[in-house]
Amino acid sequence: MELPLAFTDRTKNLLKDEYPAFEKALREESPISIRLNPLKTNSGLSGQEQVPWCKNGYYLQDRPAFTFDPRFHAGAYYVQEASSMFLDHVIRQHITRPVRYLDLCAAPGGKTTLALSALPAGSLVVCNEIVRNRAHVLAENIIKWGNPYCIVTNNDSATFNSLKHYFDVILTDVPCSGEGMFRKDPVAVQEWSASNVGLCSERQKEILHNIWDALRPGGILIYSTCTYNTDENELIADYIQNRLGATPLPVKTDPEWGIHKELTGTVPCYRFMPHVTKGEGLFMTVFRKSESEDIIPRERLQNRISAKKNKNRNGCSIPDNIRSWIRNNEKFFFSSNANSIFAFPSEYSEDLPLFESRTNVIHAGIPLAYAKGKDYIPEHALALSTFLNRNIFPEEELPLNTALSYLRRESFQLQSNERDYFLLTFEGMPLGWAKNLGNRANNLYPQEWRIRSGYTPTQPLPIAFK
Numbered sequence: 473m474e475l476p477l478a479f480t481d482r483t484k485n486l487l488k489d490e491y492p493a494f495e496k497a498l499r500e501e502s503p504i505s506i507r508l509n510p511l512k513t514n515s516g517l518s519g520q521e522q523v524p525w526c527k528n529g530y531y532l533q534d535r536p537a538f539t540f541d542p543r544f545h546a547g548a549y550y551v552q553e554a555s556s557m558f559l560d561h562v563i564r565q566h567i568t569r570p571v572r573y574l575d576l577c578a579a580p581g582g583k584t585t586l587a588l589s590a591l592p593a594g595s596l597v598v599c600n601e602i603v604r605n606r607a608h609v610l611a612e613n614i615i616k617w618g619n620p621y622c623i624v625t626n627n628d629s630a631t632f633n634s635l636k637h638y639f640d641v642i643l644t645d646v647p648c649s650g651e652g653m654f655r656k657d658p659v660a661v662q663e664w665s666a667s668n669v670g671l672c673s674e675r676q677k678e679i680l681h682n683i684w685d686a687l688r689p690g691g692i693l694i695y696s697t698c699t700y701n702t703d704e705n706e707l708i709a710d711y712i713q714n715r716l717g718a719t720p721l722p723v724k725t726d727p728e729w730g731i732h733k734e735l736t737g738t739v740p741c742y743r744f745m746p747h748v749t750k751g752e753g754l755f756m757t758v759f760r761k762s763e764s765e766d767i768i769p770r771e772r773l774q775n776r777i778s779a780k781k782n783k784n785r786n787g788c789s790i791p792d793n794i795r796s797w798i799r800n801n802e803k804f805f806f807s808s809n810a811n812s813i814f815a816f817p818s819e820y821s822e823d824l825p826l827f828e829s830r831t832n833v834i835h836a837g838i839p840l841a842y843a844k845g846k847d848y849i850p851e852h853a854l855a856l857s858t859f860l861n862r863n864i865f866p867e868e869e870l871p872l873n874t875a876l877s878y879l880r881r882e883s884f885q886l887q888s889n890e891r892d893y894f895l896l897t898f899e900g901m902p903l904g905w906a907k908n909l910g911n912r913a914n915n916l917y918p919q920e921w922r923i924r925s926g927y928t929p930t931q932p933l934p935i936a937f938k
């Protein structure tokens with residue numbers, strides 16, 4: 473790896489005596505890590521080292537071909553770089569009651585799926601991505617994770633400006649110059665320039681201004697980047713303190729984790745660098761918004777919208793049998809939209825219409841079914857939802873080869889002759905639906921999610937759940 477000269481000059485200045493160790497570590501292999509979905513796997517991983525700052529994070533010894541593991545497609549785990557999992561520690565330390573949480577720059581969804589597992593149960597997560605095709609990848613990962621307390625939007629950060637004091641917590645995992653990805657991604661090295669660092673830091677300030685009003689007084693802001701320079705890190709932390717008037721919120725950490733403290737200024741910052749921490753580059757700092765402003769009651773925002781939008785909810789005619797497709801259905805409200813039926817947690821029945829009217833919602837709650845003629849076809853998201861009622865549909869467990877054929881959307885046959893919608897599983901985990909016609913089955917796996925490679929592994933899967 474040929475590092476840009478301006479980068480080495482700047483970083484030598486910053487790290488001083490530590491620089492040689494840092495550069496040496498940049499030339500070493502990146503550790504591989506995954507984070508388990510506690511709602512889909514209630515165990516740990518056998519024989520693997522745990523990521524110390526994340527309850528469900530594990531290092532792997534090698535990089536398996538995740539694409540050919542059906543459990544990956546079932547949402548049993550997310551492949552995430554270990555340093556990023558520090559968010560788990562921050563959330564568990566500072567957030568103890570259910571919150572309304574915004575993940576502003578969320579695709580592909582690593583930190584969103586983490587928050588969905590780490591936040592107190594009953595929290596609502598709104599995750600947003602500005603780039604349209606990345607927003608769809610985000611929605612795919614949220615659907616696989618299977619937690620219904622989530623809304624996915626595709627908007628510019630300025631859109632959130634009007635939701636004054638709505639969120640209790642906002643994570644801004646901002647676009648940055650990506651120095652922390654140099655070891656994993658050669659493109660990040662090629663695209664780096666000192667002028668881009670300047671552009672990134674201006675954009676970061678603009679993003680922070682855009683969402684600042686949406687955070688309630690007393691609410692928490694988590695700011696993170698995956699870069700090393702201070703322009704996008706400590707200097708932005710100073711800016712949040714001095715220009716936005718926020719108070720830094722220290723995070724207790726274990727010295728054994730090797731987290732580096734701030735390199736300039738006095739705001740407590742948490743720096744992950746490969747010569748001291750086992751992971752890629754990450755910077756994180758946490759603030760509390762001052763309580764001095766009067767809080768705008770959330771109801772005031774909601775009432776303007778919800779009366780009209782909610783007219784059709786709950787009361788609309790949803791067939792009872794479809795309501796029974798999810799567990800604890802008394803905790804959800806049901807709604808239909810064109811030919812589709814979906815469910816959303818009742819305690820947020822006033823919130824969804826707000827987002828539907830102010831943002832571009834591309835996924836919310838649990839899509840249940842869509843009407844085709846007289847038939848209701850179960851949605852793929854229902855198969856992957858952690859609220860799916862497993863007593864409704866017949867199931868068939870697939871061996872590895874057939875599971876991979878199914879995930880490639882190839883045609884295949886089921887053991888059963890029963891004509892019905894079948895839930896297909898691998899090691900007991902739902903993968904999706906097939907409509908069994910007796911002599912053959914229609915593969916209902918989403919076309920755009922299918923595995924595009926014909927390769928089938930011959931070795932047993934290298935990840936062993938306990």
Ligand SMILES: C[S@@+](CC[C@H](N)C(=O)[O-])C[C@H]1O[C@@H](n2cnc3c(N)ncnc32)[C@H](O)[C@@H]1O
Pocket residue numbers: 556576577578579580581582583584601602603606628629645646647648675679698
């Ligand atoms: C560091 S990545 C987010 C990674 C994500 N949080 C995760 O953990 O998987 C930053 C994201 O910000 C998005 N982005 C780019 N420009 C933006 C802007 N002006 N405002 C908000 N987000 C932006 C990028 O498309 C990218 O998906």
